[in-house]
Every structure is written in structure tokens, then in C-alpha cells.
Amino acid sequence: MRLAWLALAAGLIAAPAFAQQGGGALALLQAADANHDGSITRAEAQFARGLMFGRLDADRDGYLSQAERSAADRRGGDQGQRGWARADANHDGRISRAEMTNLPYRGFDRLDRNRDDVVSADEIERARIFLQGR
Numbered sequence: 001m002r003l004a005w006l007a008l009a010a011g012l013i014a015a016p017a018f019a020q021q022g023g024g025a026l027a028l029l030q031a032a033d034a035n036h037d038g039s040i041t042r043a044e045a046q047f048a049r050g051l052m053f054g055r056l057d058a059d060r061d062g063y064l065s066q067a068e069r070s071a072a073d074r075r076g077g078d079q080g081q082r083g084w085a086r087a088d089a090n091h092d093g094r095i096s097r098a099e100m101t102n103l104p105y106r107g108f109d110r111l112d113r114n115r116d117d118v119v120s121a122d123e124i125e126r127a128r129i130f131l132q133g134r
């Protein structure tokens with residue numbers, strides 16, 4: 001259960017390869033809250049994913065190459081390759097910023113229980129309680 005929630009929270013903004021360890025998922029949630037109002041809008045989730053793309057795109061050519069994805073997988077753990085294959089919508093072997101930001105926001109959608117396109121403070125709190133195993 002705990003692991004599932006961790007993956008879910010990471011999936012809130014992360015593309016597949018970034019399941020983080022320990023408190024990483026909560027840190028991701030908090031980092032996504034760009035205006036620090038305690039809730040995360042879909043736009044904030046998209047923005048956070050764009051930032052992550054920027055960090056991974058080491059040569060800044062606007063695409064994640066195989067080598068850049070491998071580096072991310074080494075940092076981020078295991079669930080990488082399948083997710084990357086899914087992300088490459090036009091099958092050109094590299095992931096564009098649009099392909100990454102257009103990936104489904106499964107974690108976001110799961111946390112946003114009332115479907116208002118905002119993960120509210122109490123929806124985050126619910127996730128936090130699960131993540132901390134209480």
C-alpha cells in the first residue's frame with residue numbers, strides 16, 4: 001500500500017522514471033506547489049514536469065535522448081524503460097518536451113478525488129498520511 005502511494009505521488013508530476021525514495025514523493029508534491037498556496041493545480045503539475053524535463057535534458061536540445069534517459073533511470077530507479085517507450089508518442093526514439101508534458105497525469109488524477117483539476121490541501125494531506133504509513 002505504502003509503495004503504491006509513493007509511486008502514485010511521484011507520478012503526480014514525474015514522468016515514469018522518477019520514482020523517488022523515502023520522502024521524495026512528498027518533496028515532489030511540495031515542489032509542484034509553485035505559488036505555495038497549499039494546493040496543486042493541473043497547470044502547476046505541468047509546469048513542474050517541464051522543470052524536470054529541463055533538468056534531464058543535459059545538452060539542452062529540447063529532447064531526451066537515449067543517453068539522457070539512461071542517466072535519469074540510474075538516478076530514479078527501475079520503472080523506467082516501459083514508461084519511456086510509452087512517452088515517445090511519435091516513436092522517433094527521443095522524448096520531446098511536449099511528449100513529456102502530455103503524458104497522462106495518473107497520480108494527479110488519482111489524488112484529485114473531486115475532479116476539479118486541483119489537488120487540494122486536504123487531498124495532499126490524505127496522501128501524506130498514507131505515505132507515512134499511518
Ligand SMILES: [Ca+2]
Nearest residue numbers: 033037039040
Ligand atoms: Ca498551488
Ligand SMILES: [Ca+2]
Nearest residue numbers: 057061063064
Ligand atoms: Ca537532450
Ligand SMILES: [Ca+2]
Nearest residue numbers: 088090092094
Ligand atoms: Ca518522440
